[in-house]
Amino acid sequence: KPRILSGIQPTGSLHLGNYLGALSQWVPMQDTYSCNFCVVDLHAVTNTKDHKLQQSSDGLREWTLSSAALYIAAGIDPEKSNIFVQSHVSAHSELSWLLTCTCPMGWMDRMIQFKEKKASKGDNVGLGLYSYPVLMAADILLYGAEKVPVGEDQRQHLELTRDLARRFNDQFCTGSQYKKLCKSLSLPTYPVFREPEAMIVKEGARVMSLTDGTSKMSKSDPSEASRINVLDPPDVIRQKVKRCKTDNFEGIIGAEDRPEARNLITIFKAVQPDRDPAEIEASVRDMNWGQFKPVLAEAVIEHLAPIQKRYEEVRGEEGYLEGVLKRGGDRANEQADETLKRARAAMGFVPRF
Ligand code: ATP
Ligand code: MG
Structure with a gap:
């Protein structure tokens, strides 16, 4: 091999x-x-x-x-x-x-x-x-x-x-x-x-920072709010997503030059690998940020849950x-x-x- x-x-x-x-x-x-x-x-x-x-x-x-x-x-x-x-x-x-x-x-x-x-x-x-x-x-x-x-x-x-x-x-x-x-x-x-x-x-x-859609998410960014850690508890993830940077456009899909919107949609698709990307877009097309953010947070939490559980097992044994x-x-x-x-x-x- x-x-x-x-x-x-x-x-x-x-x-x-x-x-x-x-x-x-x-x-x-x-x-x-x-x-x-x-x-x-x-x-x-x-x-x-x-x-x-x-x-x-x-x-x-x-x-x-x-x-x-x-x-x-x-x-x-x-x-x-x-x-x-x-x-x-x-x-x-x-x-x-x-x-x-x-x-x-x-x-x-x-x-x-x-x-x-x-x-x-x-x-x-x-x-x-x-x-x-x-x-x-x-x-x-x-x-x-x-x-x-x-x-x-x-x-x-x-x-x-x-x-x-x-x-x-x-x-x-x-x-x-x-x-x-x-x-x-x-x-x-x-x-x-x-x-x-x-x-x-x-x-x-490529996942971008939650506080600046033009720079990449990274461990060395001094701001905790700029990233979601794999081991963040659900409430921390909800808070970080709630406070993350967005823009003033109507709707979350479409229009050029919207780095934050593009990043959040990318994350939303990436944490639901079994769903059809086009269907995912359709399901959130009519939402505003206030509606979309909690949905995104829950999708991230759900995707990370089994990894967090296995992590505890690995560290616990x-x-x-x-x-x-x-x-x-x-x-x-x-x-x-x-x-x-x-x-x-x-x-x-x-x-x-
Ligand atoms: P540091 O800020 O200390 O450089 P980092 O977050 O950039 O940390 P690295 O350890 O440098 O992480 O990179 C580890 C791996 O993760 C590399 O394969 C890198 O390409 C990938 N990676 C790092 N940040 C991102 C990101 N925002 N999106 C996608 N992949 C990333
Ligand atoms: Mg690096």
Whole structure:
């Protein structure tokens, strides 16, 4: 089976965007692909001191465990897929360094997401945030992932991953020396890295902020009111939907340029995957905002209820989650070490005696 790798940063409680745009899309992939789903805690710490993570390490610990539990609650089956915590596999950090040393600065200077974050954070931007795409390349290349399900915002980082893989292979994995070395160490002789392909998640799965229909819902938005968390209790969801931003047009469907309206309808359809989208639109066409909002809130609550219930079960069963992460981490370490061993050897590091 072709391999897939994807992950979410434990920078907060997971929200509807993470669920609709990532988690729920992963579930059906489990039958077609050999999947690695990772909680990318090493990425989470790239946020500098202005971020809530730095206020308490309890945050990182709890969000890491709750994210992993939500993977399972949302339908990732630990029997089919590998669920693990990134920092449990030290090969991520090590390969990241090896790739850092082969990466020209000019390639990093082109990264749009860093430029944007730097523009908004100023001096609070750390070195880790700058080199973040190299760590992401290491994540992907360690497992020889053929496909990487990502949002449009990650396309450039995936392109960088391909460039880094090609550069490393060209620089270190051609020539007879390399083949001889591999044979002497009983390692495969093909180039170390596979160039991955992006699997861009479909457009409808992009969820926007409840307070601004033009920016995406995200964990790092300081306003709790901007997002619905997967674990929000029903009353909190009702309140957030009630207060969310809307517009002054009559009716909730139709007319161009209505980012908030479009977003709420997108959410309404996404949480009712078994209903026909056209029929859904017809059913709310004649409503005003005051009528639509409670209907939307109930649909979201109903969709999240079974996930919340499973989440409680996963967290409640003594030792279960730890066992899943232990097994997942062991399997991931096995795969990753093999790649790392070859990368080290190709660069000329003396193998461990
Ligand atoms: P942060 O603000 O810390 O970056 P985030 O909410 O952007 O958090 P990530 O951990 O960066 O979440 O992303 C995890 C996954 O969720 C990625 O696959 C990303 O494409 C997806 N994702 C994040 N936000 C949304 C959204 N609003 N709509 C759809 N998918 C999203
Ligand atoms: Mg993000």
